Amino acid sequence: MDLTNLLSDVKKILAADGNYENLSNKEIYTPSIQVDRRNVYFILHQTNADGIVEKSLVVYENRLTSGDFEAVDSLDDVDSTLIVGELNEHNNDALAKRFQWMRPTSRRNYKYTFGLGDRLGNASNAHLRLIKGRGIMPVLAQQSIRELVLMHRTNTDVFQSASWAVFEEGFTYGWGADGDHVKTPYEVDYAVKIGCSMITLDCTEEINNEIVTLDDAELDKRFNQLDPDQIKYFNDTYLNKTFDLGDGRSVKFTKHDVEESVLTFYGAILFAAGIYEKFVVPYNLDFEISMDETPYQTTNPNHYFFANELNRRGITPVTMAPRFYGEFQKAIDYIGDTKRFEREYIIHEAIAEHFGYKLSIHSGSDKLSVYEIIGRVSKQHGWHVKTAGTNWLEALRVVAHKDPDFMLELYKFSYENLDDVKAFYVFNAQTDGTAPKPADMNKDNVMDLLDNDDARQVLHTMYGSIMNLKHNYHYVYRDKLWNIILKNQALYDRYLNIHIAEHLDLLQGVVKTKQEAQEKHEPKTDISKESNQELQASTNK
Numbered sequence: 001m002d003l004t005n006l007l008s009d010v011k012k013i014l015a016a017d018g019n020y021e022n023l024s025n026k027e028i029y030t031p032s033i034q035v036d037r038r039n040v041y042f043i044l045h046q047t048n049a050d051g052i053v054e055k056s057l058v059v060y061e062n063r064l065t066s067g068d069f070e071a072v073d074s075l076d077d078v079d080s081t082l083i084v085g086e087l088n089e090h091n092n093d094a095l096a097k098r099f100q101w102m103r104p105t106s107r108r109n110y111k112y113t114f115g116l117g118d119r120l121g122n123a124s125n126a127h128l129r130l131i132k133g134r135g136i137m138p139v140l141a142q143q144s145i146r147e148l149v150l151m152h153r154t155n156t157d158v159f160q161s162a163s164w165a166v167f168e169e170g171f172t173y174g175w176g177a178d179g180d181h182v183k184t185p186y187e188v189d190y191a192v193k194i195g196c197s198m199i200t201l202d203c204t205e206e207i208n209n210e211i212v213t214l215d216d217a218e219l220d221k222r223f224n225q226l227d228p229d230q231i232k233y234f235n236d237t238y239l240n241k242t243f244d245l246g247d248g249r250s251v252k253f254t255k256h257d258v259e260e261s262v263l264t265f266y267g268a269i270l271f272a273a274g275i276y277e278k279f280v281v282p283y284n285l286d287f288e289i290s291m292d293e294t295p296y297q298t299t300n301p302n303h304y305f306f307a308n309e310l311n312r313r314g315i316t317p318v319t320m321a322p323r324f325y326g327e328f329q330k331a332i333d334y335i336g337d338t339k340r341f342e343r344e345y346i347i348h349e350a351i352a353e354h355f356g357y358k359l360s361i362h363s364g365s366d367k368l369s370v371y372e373i374i375g376r377v378s379k380q381h382g383w384h385v386k387t388a389g390t391n392w393l394e395a396l397r398v399v400a401h402k403d404p405d406f407m408l409e410l411y412k413f414s415y416e417n418l419d420d421v422k423a424f425y426v427f428n429a430q431t432d433g434t435a436p437k438p439a440d441m442n443k444d445n446v447m448d449l450l451d452n453d454d455a456r457q458v459l460h461t462m463y464g465s466i467m468n469l470k471h472n473y474h475y476v477y478r479d480k481l482w483n484i485i486l487k488n489q490a491l492y493d494r495y496l497n498i499h500i501a502e503h504l505d506l507l508q509g510v511v512k513t514k515q516e517a518q519e520k521h522e523p524k525t526d527i528s529k530e531s532n533q534e535l536q537a538s539t540n541k
């Protein structure tokens with residue numbers, strides 16, 4: 001790399017006074033340019049012979065401090081040094097000392113926040129270009145322990161890819177890093193120590209899911225085996241009580257509600273209180289509590305009971321994720337009666353407002369049929385919606401366009417090895433037997449795999465098996481898949497944009513129905529044939 005020319009570019013940036021449109025060196029990624037007094041920082045994009053963009057960090061900084069950075073090459077100039085370095089953890093830490101917004105922050109002061117799990121680690125730039133200016137705080141680093149285990153990734157990988165994207169896009173608005181679906185003190189500690197600003201404490205293992213299956217006689221018998229003072233407290237506090245939530249909304253506790261709520265959730269409440277004391281307070285964490293992955297829905301009394309018992313202990317989470325009525329399954333739209341969903345969601349929202357936190361919508365990808373309800377009902381108080389790894393399916397959409405035979409092979413492998421994930425996920429395609437048969441798929445209908453619900457679920461959950469299958473110590477699919485994605489990053493970015501724009505337009509009330517969102521954003525032509533320039537021009541900035 002010619003550092004003399006690069007030094008000349010730096011001087012032009014210093015003279016440009018923030019207007020970088022006319023820089024002659026088009027390899028400078030202008031959204032990344034930061035100027036601080038006489039110091040200049042930016043990322044260089046260089047496209048190699050394979051059409052893959054290679055990125056370098058460029059720093060021009062006073063020689064007294066430029067030693068913070070790790071250089072691949074450097075050039076001394078008067079009192080400063082020009083450095084070219086890798087986008088690595090060392091240089092990320094050095095930059096973050098200069099730009100605090102490269103480190104995650106709490107969602108507390110943001111009304112609308114959006115979780116954007118990125119399973120491959122190269123989706124955040126597109127997400128940020130879409131979100132910039134929409135008044136939404138993105139939780140860019142959001143990978144569950146399950147995803148880390150299945151994908152063989154670390155929270156550090158996830159955190160670093162998010163932080164570099166924040167710098168590269170010049171996204172100074174604030175972003176989050178979620179230790180997602182952590183279930184033990186070990187997993188919480190892991191998330192905290194790599195710098196996560198929030199944790200999603202998954203209480204599934206602490207919730208007693210057997211209770212909801214008991215008849216009233218057995219439920220009553222179990223409840224009356226509690227300590228006398230516990231029985232007295234719970235009955236005096238909740239039995240036949242109606243709690244006013246304002247605006248004509250309320251929650252009433254029957255005997256069944258009291259006994260079911262206590263026996264199902266009280267252990268989880270004590271567990272959450274323990275994590276709060278040991279980690280949330282000392283590390284000033286943004287606290288989310290989730291119960292969305294239990295097999296049974298969280299009723300309004302269950303939710304109120306959980307929140308009230310936390311409140312009694314002085315605990316107010318930033319968000320809470322009940323398991324709502326209906327099905328929020330991976331990679332497909334909401335399943336259930338949306339009118340009943342709305343009736344119960346209104347009370348869940350009232351409970352959240354009453355206790356001072358926001359609702360969190362888990363497995364929030366693709367639920368286009370209920371986003372208008374969520375956006376409308378939670379508009380005044382705010383929402384947190386968590387997409388769930390569907391960026392992975394948009395990557396496979398690129399694969400299906402660019403190498404149909406490879407996509408057919410990935411689907412056949414996933415279909416035939418679906419048992420790999422039965423310990424990790426519960427979804428219809430495991431049992432309903434209607435997923436397309438690999439033998440019925442071909443180059444002409446391969447794109448259907450990305451639109452058929454069952455095929456989507458098969459592909460969505462088999463990400464780890466696909467990416468880590470080895471034969472004779474070689475990855476069978478990983479390298480080939482990565483090569484396709486990196487060569488077609490602009491197409492991947494475009495599909496990510498389309499996918500998330502549909503979510504946000506419905507949540508923000510820009511459109512009212514799923515059909516309107518799809519009509520507005522779904523391409524009318526096959527965009528996979530467009531040039532990178534055309535794709536970048538149409539990608540929402």
Ligand SMILES: O=C(O)[C@@H](O)[C@H](O)[C@H](O)C(=O)CO
Pocket residue numbers: 117142143144146147180181361362363364386387388389
């Ligand atoms: O597959 C996963 O584990 C994640 O997509 C997870 O479901 C997601 O991060 C989430 O919690 C939002 O629903």
